[in-house]
Amino acid sequence: MHASTFTRSFLQSACALALSIVCLGASASVDKPGDGVKITPAFPSVDEERFRGEIALAGLRELGYQVQTPKETEYATMVLAVGFGDADFTVSFWDKLHASFYQKAGGDESMLKVGNILPGVLQGYVIDKKTADKYNIKYITDMKKPEIAKLFDTDGDGKADMTGCNPGWGCELVIEHHMKAYDLQKSIHVNQGSYFALMADTITRFKEGKPVFYFTWTPQWVAGVLVDGRDVVWLEVPKTDLPGGDNTVSTMYQGKNLGFAIDTVQALINRKFAEKNPAAVKYLSLVQIPAADESAQNLKMQQGEKSRADIQRHAEEWISAHQVQFDGWVKAARATGAQARN
Numbered sequence: 001m002h003a004s005t006f007t008r009s010f011l012q013s014a015c016a017l018a019l020s021i022v023c024l025g026a027s028a029s030v031d032k033p034g035d036g037v038k039i040t041p042a043f044p045s046v047d048e049e050r051f052r053g054e055i056a057l058a059g060l061r062e063l064g065y066q067v068q069t070p071k072e073t074e075y076a077t078m079v080l081a082v083g084f085g086d087a088d089f090t091v092s093f094w095d096k097l098h099a100s101f102y103q104k105a106g107g108d109e110s111m112l113k114v115g116n117i118l119p120g121v122l123q124g125y126v127i128d129k130k131t132a133d134k135y136n137i138k139y140i141t142d143m144k145k146p147e148i149a150k151l152f153d154t155d156g157d158g159k160a161d162m163t164g165c166n167p168g169w170g171c172e173l174v175i176e177h178h179m180k181a182y183d184l185q186k187s188i189h190v191n192q193g194s195y196f197a198l199m200a201d202t203i204t205r206f207k208e209g210k211p212v213f214y215f216t217w218t219p220q221w222v223a224g225v226l227v228d229g230r231d232v233v234w235l236e237v238p239k240t241d242l243p244g245g246d247n248t249v250s251t252m253y254q255g256k257n258l259g260f261a262i263d264t265v266q267a268l269i270n271r272k273f274a275e276k277n278p279a280a281v282k283y284l285s286l287v288q289i290p291a292a293d294e295s296a297q298n299l300k301m302q303q304g305e306k307s308r309a310d311i312q313r314h315a316e317e318w319i320s321a322h323q324v325q326f327d328g329w330v331k332a333a334r335a336t337g338a339q340a341r342n
Helices: 003-031 047-062 075-084 099-104 129-135 140-144 146-152 171-181 195-207 271-276 278-286 291-302 308-321 323-341
Strands: 042-044 071-073 089-094 111-128 160-163 188-191 213-218 232-234 263-270
Touching: 003 323, 042 047, 042 075, 042 089, 047 089, 047 278, 047 291, 047 308, 047 323, 071 075, 075 089, 075 099, 075 111, 075 263, 089 111, 089 278, 111 129, 111 271, 111 278, 111 291, 129 146, 129 232, 140 146, 146 160, 160 195, 171 188, 171 213, 195 213, 263 271, 263 278, 271 278, 278 323, 291 308, 308 323
Parallel strands: 042 071, 160 188, 160 213
Antiparallel strands: 089 263, 111 213, 111 232, 111 263
16 A cells, blocks of 8 residues: 555554544533533432432433532521632522522522422411311411410410421521511411420320410421321411512412411522523523422421432432423423524
8 A cells, every 4th residue: 555545544544543532522511411421419408408419419410410419508698609719500599588698698689580390389387277167267367366366375384385487597587576576476486496395295285185386397207197177277367468568579378368478489590600501590490390299298208208319219209200291391402592692
């Protein structure tokens, strides 16, 4: 073979090989738009909210993102972490409840709110149905009557004892506001501490046939143990009165004014990260978990399946049961990543 012929053949083979490598690289980048990109989640310290986080992380890994160890903290700090770029995203942001946290962390300039991960989240005050029916208790302001408050008095001080929400969650600010707005400070004592430990005591009282009074939200496992309409009922407030003065938001559920904004849990993403990672934004905007599914998973935790390995397994099982939907989220994110490169 002449040298020129050999050289030409060698060059053709080299070009073909280079082209195939480029094509393989292009194919890999289409499937993995997050390839080589580190992403740091922010999780709240409440393990009952970790299930949806694990589902979100599974899809991000499918997209090639290198998921770092989640930063775990209280909600206000969690939002600050996303706003300041110490974390890239969270899937535990409550649009209405955490609004003040959002503004303090930089608001729209620093962050992007996307998706509808958990729609129609409820919060409010609950008592056992037996006592409600017997004494015709419908409003939280009924606790102003000494004879009603005494029914829920567990420590003998004459005030109704209510299981409240943890400091730092955001709901405690609404409860504190309500106690003043409805003139309930002399009638209700709000017990704060570890919410789920307090609720274990509350459930024990219920099983003993005693009156119970507590703050709660759905979805979470308590609603699967003390069932609305069967075991317990929501109390109404006399009128909507929220911290900050915006009383135009909906607080109505099945004809009752619960006093708390009907909320939505969204994905919150650091804006600088979002601008560079449209595939991740698209994926997080599509993730949605039915409230009933999260409540059911939370109930498994309450029944003993509460280790991190258990929660990850629950997430994997949920994905397997919703594989077509999950794959659709990932496919749409890949398409968005491909469009952004063109």
